Amino acid sequence: xxxxxxxxxxxxxxxxxxxxxxxxxxxxxxxxxxxxxxxxxxxxxxxxxxxxxxxxxxxxxxxxxxxxxxxxxxxxxxxxxxxxxxxxxxxxxxxxxxxxxxxxxxxxxxxxxxxxxxxxxxxxxxxxxxxxxxxxxxxxxxxxxxxxxxxxxxxxxxxxxxxxxxxxxxxxxxxxxxxxxxxxxxxxxxxxxxxxxxxxxxxxxxxxxxxxxxxxxxxxxxxxxxxxxxxxxxxxxxxxxxxxxxxxxxxxxxxxxxxxxxxxxxxxxxxxxxxxxxxxxxxxxxxxxxxxxxxxxxx
Amino acid sequence: xxxxxxxxxxxxxxxxxxxxxxxxxxxxxxxxxxxxxxxxxxxxxxxxxxxxxxxxxxxxxxxxxxxxxxxxxxxxxxxxxxxxxxxxxxxxxxxxxxxxxxxxxxxxxxxxxxxxxxxxxxxxxxxxxxxxxxxxxxxxxxxxxxxxxxxxxxxxxxxxxxxxxxxxxxxxxxxxxxxxxxxxxxxxxxxxxxxxxxxxxxxxxxxxxxxxxxxxxxxxxxxxxxxxxxxxxxxxxxxxxxxxxxxxxxxxxxxxxxxxxxxxxxxxxxxxxxxxxxxxxxxxxxxxxxxxxxxxxxx
Numbered sequence: 001x002x003x004x005x006x007x008x009x010x011x012x013x014x015x016x017x018x019x020x021x022x023x024x025x026x027x028x029x030x031x032x033x034x035x036x037x038x039x040x041x042x043x044x045x046x047x048x049x050x051x052x053x054x055x056x057x058x059x060x061x062x063x064x065x066x067x068x069x070x071x072x073x074x075x076x077x078x079x080x081x082x083x084x085x086x087x088x089x090x091x092x093x094x095x096x097x098x099x100x101x102x103x104x105x106x107x108x109x110x111x112x113x114x115x116x117x118x119x120x121x122x123x124x125x126x127x128x129x130x131x132x133x134x135x136x137x138x139x140x141x142x143x144x145x146x147x148x149x150x151x152x153x154x155x156x157x158x159x160x161x162x163x164x165x166x167x168x169x170x171x172x173x174x175x176x177x178x179x180x181x182x183x184x185x186x187x188x189x190x191x192x193x194x195x196x197x198x199x200x201x202x203x204x205x206x207x208x209x210x211x212x213x214x215x216x217x218x219x220x221x222x223x224x225x226x227x228x229x230x231x232x233x234x235x236x237x238x239x240x241x242x243x244x245x246x247x248x249x250x251x252x253x254x255x256x257x258x259x260x261x262x263x264x265x266x267x268x269x270x271x272x273x274x275x276x277x278x279x280x281x282x283x284x285x286x287x288x289x290x291x292x293x294x295x296x297x298x299x
Numbered sequence: 300x301x302x303x304x305x306x307x308x309x310x311x312x313x314x315x316x317x318x319x320x321x322x323x324x325x326x327x328x329x330x331x332x333x334x335x336x337x338x339x340x341x342x343x344x345x346x347x348x349x350x351x352x353x354x355x356x357x358x359x360x361x362x363x364x365x366x367x368x369x370x371x372x373x374x375x376x377x378x379x380x381x382x383x384x385x386x387x388x389x390x391x392x393x394x395x396x397x398x399x400x401x402x403x404x405x406x407x408x409x410x411x412x413x414x415x416x417x418x419x420x421x422x423x424x425x426x427x428x429x430x431x432x433x434x435x436x437x438x439x440x441x442x443x444x445x446x447x448x449x450x451x452x453x454x455x456x457x458x459x460x461x462x463x464x465x466x467x468x469x470x471x472x473x474x475x476x477x478x479x480x481x482x483x484x485x486x487x488x489x490x491x492x493x494x495x496x497x498x499x500x501x502x503x504x505x506x507x508x509x510x511x512x513x514x515x516x517x518x519x520x521x522x523x524x525x526x527x528x529x530x531x532x533x534x535x536x537x538x539x540x541x542x543x544x545x546x547x548x549x550x551x552x553x554x555x556x557x558x559x560x561x562x563x564x565x566x567x568x569x570x571x572x573x574x575x576x577x578x579x580x581x582x583x584x585x586x587x588x589x590x591x592x593x594x595x596x597x598x
Contacts, residue, residue, distance in 0.1 A: 027455055033463040036454050087418060092410035111391035112466055119386060120454045122418065126425040127449030130442050139438030143429050146445065150426030155335050155419045156326055164332040167411055
C-alpha cells in the first residue's frame with residue numbers, strides 16, 4: 001500500500017528528476033537557432049502531469065532498470081507526448097489557444113516555429129533513445145524499446161492513427177466499437193508503450209509483459225474517458241485548456257454516448273481490470289497507486 | 300569509370316529497388332485509417348530523384364553491407380526527406396502549391412492530414428530503422444545509424460535548424476558565413492548522414508569515415524547551390540515546382556550573393572573537393588559518378 005502522502009512525494013520527486021533530465025537532454029535556450037529551443041522548452045516545461053514518463057520510471061524500477069537507461073527513455077516519451085500536443089493545437093488541427101494554463105506554442109512563437117518545434121521534439125526523442133549508453137550485450141533491448149515507441153506513436157493502431165480517426169469522426173455518428181478504437185489509438189497506445197518499455201528494458205519474460213500490457217491498455221482507456229468527462233465537467237483553471245471543445249467540435253467521446261455517470265463507472269471498471277492484471281506482479285504498489293490516481297484527477 | 304549509360308541504368312535499378320522496399324515498408328492504401336496512408340504514399344511515390352537513399356546504397360555496397368540492412372536504412376532516409384518536404388510546403392511555412400510536378404500534399408488531402416502524414420513518415424522512418432533484423436553482434440551499428448540520422452534531421456546543425464535559419468533570414472541581409480551555415484544544416488546534414496550511415500553499417504574505421512564525411516559535406520553544399528541556381532534558371536516543368544519563389548521570399552541564396560555564374564563555379568569547386576576526398580577509397584566509382592550528376596542536374 002502506498003499512502004496518499006507517499007504517492008504525492010513520489011510523484012513530485014519523479015517530476016523533479018524528469019525536469020533535470022529533460023533540461024540536460026534538450027538544447028539550452030541560448031543554443032542557436034535559439035527560437036526553436038525556446039519553443040521546445042516552452043511546451044516541454046509547461047507543467048504537465050508527466051503521467052507517461054512516470055509510468056515508465058515506476059515500471060522500470062520494478063525490474064531494476066538502471067537510471068541511465070530509464071530516465072532518457074522516460075524523457076523521450078514525454079517529448080513525443082509534447083510534440084503531439086503542439087501539433088494537435090495548431091489551427092490546421094484542433095486550433096486551441098490554451099494548453100496547461102498558458103497560451104499554446106503557436107500563439108507565442110507563431111505557426112511556423114510551433115510546427116518545427118513539434119517536429120524537433122519527435123526527432124530529439126529518437127536521438128535520445130539511440131544515444132542511451134547501453135552496453136552492447138543489451139543493445140537488443142534498446143532497439144526493441146525504440147521500435148515499441150515508434151509503433152505506438154504511428155498510424156496503425158498508434159497515436160497518429162487515433163488523431164486521424166478523431167478528425168474523421170468529428171460531427172459523424174459513432175458507436176462504442178469506433179470510440180474504443182479511437183481512444184485506444186489516440187491515447188492508449190503511447191500510455192501502454194510507456195509501461196511496456198519499462199519491462200522491455202528490464203528484460204522481462206512474456207507473462208509479466210502480458211500483465212503490463214493489459215494494465216497499460218486499461219489505464220490508457222480509463223485515462224481518455226476521464227479526459228472526455230473533464231472536458232464536460234472541468235473549469236478552465238482545473239484542466240488548463242478551454243473546456244467544452246469536444247462538444248463544439250462534435251467529437252466522438254464517452255460522455256456523448258453514455259453521459260457523465262456511466263462514463264465514470266466505465267473508467268472505474270477499467271481501473272479495476274488494470275489492477276487485476278498486475279495482481280501477481282511483485283513490487284507493483286506504485287503502478288497500483290498510479291492507476292487510482294487516474295480516476296481521481298481533476299485536471 | 301562509370302559511363303553515362305551505366306550510371307543511368309544503375310540509378311533506374313536503384314529507384315526500382317527503393318520503390319519495392321518502400322511499398323513493403325509503408326502501410327497499403329487500404330490499411331485503416333486509409334487516408335493517412337494514401338497521403339504518405341502520394342508524397343513518397345511522387346517521382347523524386349532519390350539522391351539521398353541512392354547515396355546510402357552506393358556507400359553501403361562499397362563496404363558489403365547486406366541488402367536487408369541497407370535498403371530499409373535508405374528508405375528511412377527518403378521518408379525523412381519526404382516528411383520535410385510535406386511540412387515545408389504547408390501554408391505555415393513556404394506555402395507551396397506544387398512539388399515534383401504535382402499539387403502538394405496539403406492541396407490534395409488538406410492541411411490536417413498533410414501535417415499528420417509528415418509526422419507519420421518521420422515516425423515510420425525510426426520504426427523502420429529499429430525493426431531492421433540486424434544480428435545482436437552488430438546492434439551497435441544499428442543504434443549508431445539511428446543516432447546519426449536523428450542528429451542530421453534535428454535542430455543543432457541539422458535539417459530543422461536549417462529550416463529555422465532559413466525562415467529567420469528571409470528578407471534580411473546575409474553574408475557567406477550565414478549562407479553556408481544555413482545550407483549545411485538545411486540540406487547538407489541529411490545528405491552527409493546518407494553517405495555516413497553506409498559506412499557506419501559497414502563498420503568502417505575513422506579514416507574512410509572522414510573521407511565519406513568530407514565527400515558528403517561538399518556534395519550536400521554543391522547540391523543546395525545548384526538548387527538555388529535552378530530556382531532562378533529552371534522552368535516549372537524542369538524543377539516540378541514554382542520557380543522564382545526564393546527571390547519572392549527574399550531567401551538567403553548563392554545566386555543572390557554571387558550571381559548565377561559564380562555560384563555554378565563554386566558548386567563545381569565543391570564537387571572537385573568531394574572527389575578529392577574519396578580518391579583513396581576503393582570501389583568509389585559510383586560515388587564519383589553521383590557527384591558529377593549533382594552538377595549536371597536540370598531539375
